[in-house]
Each structure stands twice: as C-alpha cells, then as structure tokens.
Amino acid sequence: MPSLLSPSPVWHPYAHLKTQRPAPRVVGGEGASFTLEGGETLLDATCSWWCMIHGYRHPRLVRAIQQQADTLCHVMLGGLTHEPADRLARELVRITPAGLDHVFFSDSGSVGMEVAMKMAVQYHQLHGRPGKHRLLSLMKAYHGDTAGCMAVCDPEEGMHSLFAGYLPRHHFAPAPTAPFDAEPGAVEQDLAALRRVLERHHHEIAALLMEPLLQAAGGLNMTSPHYLRGARKLCDEFDVLLVFDEVATGFGRTGRMFAADHADVTPDIMVLSKGLTGGYLGHAATLATGRVHDAFVGDSLHMPSCTAPPSWATRWPAPWPWRAWRCSRRRTTWAASPRSTRYYATSCSTTQAWPNTRQSRTYACWVPPR
Ligand SMILES: Cc1ncc(COP(=O)(O)O)c(C=O)c1O
Numbered sequence: 001m002p003s004l005l006s007p008s009p010v011w012h013p014y015a016h017l018k019t020q021r022p023a024p025r026v027v028g029g030e031g032a033s034f035t036l037e038g039g040e041t042l043l044d045a046t047c048s049w050w051c052m053i054h055g056y057r058h059p060r061l062v063r064a065i066q067q068q069a070d071t072l073c074h075v076m077l078g079g080l081t082h083e084p085a086d087r088l089a090r091e092l093v094r095i096t097p098a099g100l101d102h103v104f105f106s107d108s109g110s111v112g113m114e115v116a117m118k119m120a121v122q123y124h125q126l127h128g129r130p131g132k133h134r135l136l137s138l139m140k141a142y143h144g145d146t147a148g149c150m151a152v153c154d155p156e157e158g159m160h161s162l163f164a165g166y167l168p169r170h171h172f173a174p175a176p177t178a179p180f181d182a183e184p185g186a187v188e189q190d191l192a193a194l195r196r197v198l199e200r201h202h203h204e205i206a207a208l209l210m211e212p213l214l215q216a217a218g219g220l221n222m223t224s225p226h227y228l229r230g231a232r233k234l235c236d237e238f239d240v241l242l243v244f245d246e247v248a249t250g251f252g253r254t255g256r257m258f259a260a261d262h263a264d265v266t267p268d269i270m271v272l273s274k275g276l277t278g279g280y281l282g283h284a285a286t287l288a289t290g291r292v293h294d295a296f297v298g299d300s301l302h303m304p305s306c307t308a309p310p311s312w313a314t315r316w317p318a319p320w321p322w323r324a325w326r327c328s329r330r331r332t333t334w335a336a337s338p339r340s341t342r343y344y345a346t347s348c349s350t351t352q353a354w355p356n357t358r359q360s361r362t363y364a365c366w367v368p369p370r
Contacts, residue, residue, distance in 0.1 A: 088285075096260075106284045110144025114146055117152070123292050141215060143209060171201050180223065206240070212259035214254055229265055250275055
C-alpha cells in the first residue's frame with residue numbers, strides 16, 4: 001500500500017522521501033522535450049541522465065525496436081547468437097579506437113563496468129598473477145551503482161561513502177587537475193601522483209579505471225588528453241590494464257566520437273552504455289583488445305541474463321552518433337538560452353551556474369519560470 005509519504009508505490013531514486021514533492025508525471029516525449037500531463041512541455045537538458053542523445057520518439061529507433069520485437073526480443077548469448085548482436089559488435093569495433101576487437105554485451109553501464117573489472121582481474125589470474133586482484137581508481141570517479149562499482153567511486157565525496165564498511169577496498173589516486181588545453185608539462189604533477197600509487201601497489205593492481213577526459217557525475221572535472229597518454233604509458237610500465245569508462249563520454253559527448261580519440265589512446269578495455277541505445281533500452285558493451293581476449297582462451301567469462309537483446313541492436317545506424325553530437329551541442333546551447341522558461345537540468349556545474357534553482361540533490365534542479 002502506498003504510504004502517507006508517497007501516493008505511489010514507485011520508489012524514486014535520489015528522492016528525499018520526506019521533502020520530495022510529488023514527481024511530475026511525464027506523458028510523452030518528442031525530440032529534445034517531454035510533456036507533462038498538464039500539457040506543459042519541458043526541454044530535457046539532462047538528456048535523461050545523458051542517455052537520450054537522439055531525442056525522444058525518434059522514428060528510426062522506434063521503428064527498429066518495433067520491427068525487431070516482432071521477430072525476436074531476447075535470446076541468451078550463451079551458446080547461441082543472432083545477427084543483430086553480430087552486426088552491432090562489428091560496428092562498435094569499427095568506430096572505437098583501433099585494437100578493441102572484441103565486444104561483451106551486458107545490460108547497463110554499471111554492469112558493463114563490472115564486466116570490465118572482472119575481465120581485468122581474471123586476465124591477471126589467467127596469466128598466473130592472482131595477487132593482482134585490486135583496482136586503481138581516481139578520486140571524483142563515478143562508475144555506477146552496483147556494489148563492485150560503488151567500491152571504485154570516489155570514497156570520500158561520492159554518494160557511496162555510507163557503504164564504506166560494506167565495500168571491497170581498492171586504491172585511489174588523486175583526480176587530475178590539469179585542464180583540457182593543458183601543455184604536456186602541466187600534467188606532470190597529476191601523472192606523478194598516479195605513478196606514486198602504482199609504484200607502491202602495482203603488484204596487487206589489476207587495472208586503472210578512469211572516465212577519460214571528463215569525470216562526469218563527480219563534478220564535470222575535465223582533464224587533458226596528455227593525461228590519458230601518460231596514464232597509458234604508466235599502465236604499460238607497471239603491467240596494469242587500462243580501462244576507459246566511456247559510459248558518459250561515448251558517442252560524441254566530448255566532441256569526438258570517444259574521449260579516447262582526443263588522445264589517440266587505445267585502452268585495454270572500454271565500456272559503453274547510455275548513448276549506445278539512445279536511452280531507449282538499458283544496455284552496455286565492454287570492448288577488449290586481442291591481448292585481453294586471448295588470455296581467456298581455455299576459460300570463460302560469466303554474464304548476466306539479458307545480454308544483447310536484438311531489439312535494440314538491430315539497424316543501429318552508422319551516421320547517428322555524429323548527428324547525436326550536433327544535437328547534444330545544440331541542446332547545451334538551448335539550456336543556456338535566456339529565452340527558454342523552464343528546464344529540467346542536471347550536473348553539478350549546471351546547477352551551480354544557474355541562480356534561483358530549486359535543488360533536489362546535486363543532480364537535478366528545476367529552474368523556475370522567469
Ligand atoms: C561514467 C559512468 N559510468 C557508469 C555509469 C553507470 O551507468 P548505469 O547508470 O547505466 O548503470 C554512469 C552513470 O551515470 C556513468 O556516468
């Protein structure tokens with residue numbers, strides 16, 4: 001039964017149960033906006049947590065899902081395969097940095113990261129290095145909300161500090177401080193801090209995880225491509241795998257198709273989600289190089305149930321990501337436009353930048369009409 005505090009049994013994420021006003025009811029969406037039951041149309045400047053990069057009700061996406069659902073909705077990839085999964089995997093291999101030739105599907109960004117972490121730890125086990133069973137992450141990092149992911153999110157400022165006693169312990173290096181346009185010399189301090197942690201703990205570190213270029217949920221902390229290049233070198237030196245979490249940055253969100261492209265760096269493992277399906281269905285892909293993949297010959301990697309349902313994989317159109325970037329850039333401009341009256345917006349910096357916002361936690365804000 002719904003309680004006095006909430007008229008609906010839906011338990012909303014990020015809601016303060018005591019102070020949260022009833023959530024506005026969304027009845028439809030078109031392009032960059034969605035409509036409330038009262039008829040009011042709001043620009044979705046959050047992209048629904050950075051997912052809806054093609055906008056709502058895109059005819060091609062809707063048609064593809066409808067058509068595929070009529071043929072085959074889901075079949076396990078354990079021991080079976082299907083053409084849409086194969087086609088999508090090939091397309092991802094084509095557009096991601098050279099060398100990422102293998103694709104493991106799962107069902108959300110968090111699970112995609114779990115797959116990456118397991119892959120890294122198992123990779124070292126298979127090479128006879130079982131001691132490399134911890135991970136190195138960065139302060140300000142956000143990698144998802146499963147237990148494994150919470151353990152590699154910022155342990156102090158992040159939203160998971162409450163769970164410290166419950167989570168496995170990993171290593172953290174300071175968040176990079178050099179800005180996007182920093183000269184190579186300006187990242188030396190950041191890289192020296194990374195090196196110090198690796199020097200001390202590399203014998204037990206399987207992988208360095210990072211949101212390349214942009215630590216998104218942790219405060220939109222941007223860094224330089226030189227930092228990515230330096231991190232790549234350090235990982236090679238200390239026999240640590242490099243994992244790029246491109247769940248938020250992938251598909252054009254930093255101006256190139258992937259943040260890795262700014263630095264011309266190929267990570268050993270890369271995770272994609274959000275824009276992968278334009279937010280229409282939850283899904284993720286964890287890509288790996290041949291070096292990582294080949295270590296598993298003679299062994300296997302476990303997976304969750306809903307792996308690559310064909311309904312979203314089908315007819316994934318190649319030119320879309322580029323259009324998606326233009327769309328999201330335009331959306332950013334709209335979000336800053338004084339002509340619009342009301343937005344649903346996210347991200348700390350946006351929230352902080354706009355006066356008169358009514359915050360309901362750091363991540364979402366309503367900007368009242370002018
Ligand atoms: C960088 C990054 N990694 C992982 C995740 C987790 O993805 P999901 O919410 O689909 O589990 C997020 C979500 O915001 C993210 O921004």
